[in-house]
Amino acid sequence: MRCTACGHRYSLLKGEPESYSAEYFLEAHRNWFNNPNTPLFQKVTDGLRELPAGARVLDVGCGKGDFLKYLHGQRPDLELCGLDLSPNQDVPGITFVQSLVEEYEPTEPYDALVTMAVIEHIDDIQGFAQKLSDLVKPNGLVVVMTLDDTSLLYKLGRLFRKFGINIIYNRIYQAHHLNHFNRVSLQTLLERADMELVEYHGHNVPLAAIDIPATGLLQKVLRAGVWGVFNLSELTGNTYLQTLFMRSKR
Template sequence: MTAQIRSMSTACSGCGSQASTIVATGQDYIYHGTEDNFRYVRCDGCGHFYLNPRPDISQLSLMYPANYGTFSNRFQGRANLLGRIKTIVNRKRLKGVVAHLPSGGRVLDVGCGNGELLIALRQARPDLELFGLDWHFPVETRNTLERQGIGVIEAPLEAAELPAQPFDLIIMLQLIEHLWEPEESLRRLVRALANDGRLLIETPNTDGWDRRLFAGCAWGGYYFPRHLNLYNFERLAELLCKVGLGIESQRNLPAPLIWVYSLQGAVQASFGWKSSLRKLFGVKNIPLIAAFAFLDSAAIAMRFTTSNQQAISKKI
C-alpha cells in the first residue's frame, strides 16, 4: 500500500523569491512509498533548485520508510561489498581532513545513517571523540554505535540538541539536500564548530553532465521526495560564505549511485515501476556501479562537472 504525503508550497530557501520555473516532475522511483507526483523548480531570482511543493516535516516516516537503505538490511548479502567500498572511499576522501585533527578531537557526523563511517573513523583514530546525528536510529544501530563509544543524537538536525563542547570537524555526506531549512541548520552547525573548525559537505551537483540526459524527470539527484534543495558549486559556496565559513576547497566526485537511480527512474517513467528492467539497475549490480564510477572518474580527468561534489570550509 502507498500513502499520500502531505506537502506544502514553499519559497526559495536561497533568496526567498516565490517565482520559479518547473524543471522536472517525477515520483518516488526508489522506495515507492507513495504514488504522489513531485516537481523540482528553479528559482527565477537566484537559480536555486528546490522541491515545490515539498513534504511537511511531520511526514518523515513516509519519506523514509522502514526499508530505507541505512535503516534496514537492504545492503546485506552481495551488496555488502558496496557498503565496504563506500566506507573505503569515504575514508580516503576524509583522510586529509582527519589527519589534521588534534589528539582527542571531536567529530560529528550529521545524517550518519547506520554509522559505518564513524565506526571506520573509530578504527583509524581511536583517540577521537565521535558523535552521530540522525532523525532515527534502529535499536541495533544505536547499540552498535554505543558499544563503540560513539555518542548518538536522535533528532532532525533542525531540532537537535547539540553538545555544548565544540566540534573540530562536522561531516555532512549527502545530507544538506535533505534539510527543510539549510541556512538555519548550517548556522547551528557553525555555532557548534570550534574556532578554525571545519565543515565537510558532499552533495549532488545540478551542473552534473549526466543531469542533461535525465533532466526532465528521472535524474537520480532529484531523489523524489527526499531531496528538498540542490546546489551547484557557486550556490553552495554562496551559502557557506553566508553562514560564516570560508571555502578551502571544492571538487567534483564520481556519482555512480546517481547514475543507477537515474536509470531506475527512466525505466519506471517509461514502463512502470514493476518493469523487470529496473532490476538491472539496482544497487546490487556492483559491476554497473563500478563502470559508472570509472566513467565519472574519466569525466573528472577531462574537466567535466559530475553530479556529486565535495566542499571543505573553515569557520572564520
C-alpha cells in the same frame, strides 16, 4: 524551481514530504547504504589529519554510522559522535544521538563536523548551514557533501526528459531531495554562515551504490550507461557529487 541569480534549484512539493522509515534504508536505497563511499571516507579522513588526539568530531545525519566506523578505524584517538533521526546503538569509540540537528545542544562545540548527503533533504537550508557553523569551535572544520545539479548526470536527466524519457530525471529529482546545489549556490550558502572555503572536491559515488529502479536487462543497460557517464564526468570535471571543506570564521 530555479534561482536566476545563482542557478540553485529547489523542489516545490505537493502534500507531505517523504518520510525516512526503515524501508527508505532497507529497500528504496539499499545499494547506497550497503556500499559505502570509502574513497570519499578516506578523503575526508585525510582532511582531518591535523586534528590532535582527543579532538571531537560530529557526523550530522550519520545514517548507520558507516563513516564514523571508518574514521574510528583510522583515528581511534578521536572522540566521535553521530547524530541522526534514526536510532543507533553505541559502539566502542562512537556515541550516537537520536535528535533533530536544530534541537541538538552539545555541552561544548566540536573540533570538526561532517555531513554527507543530508543538506539536500533540508527545507530550511540557511538555518541548517548556520547550525553547522555554530556546532564547531572557532576555526573548526566543516565538511559538507551533496549532489551537484550542474553535473553531467543531472544535465542528461533534464535533456532526456524533454524527449519523454524520465527515468533519470525522476530518480535525481525524487521527493526527498528538496534542494539541488551547484558549487556556487552551496559555497555561497556556507560562506553566509560564517565559513570560508578550504578545499573543493568533485567526485562520483561507487557504481555499486547506485539504486536503479529497473530489473533484468534494462537494469544492466542503465548501469552500463551510468558507468559511462561517471567515467566521462571524471574526465570533464562534471562529477555527480561535490564535497566542500569549510573553515569556521567565528
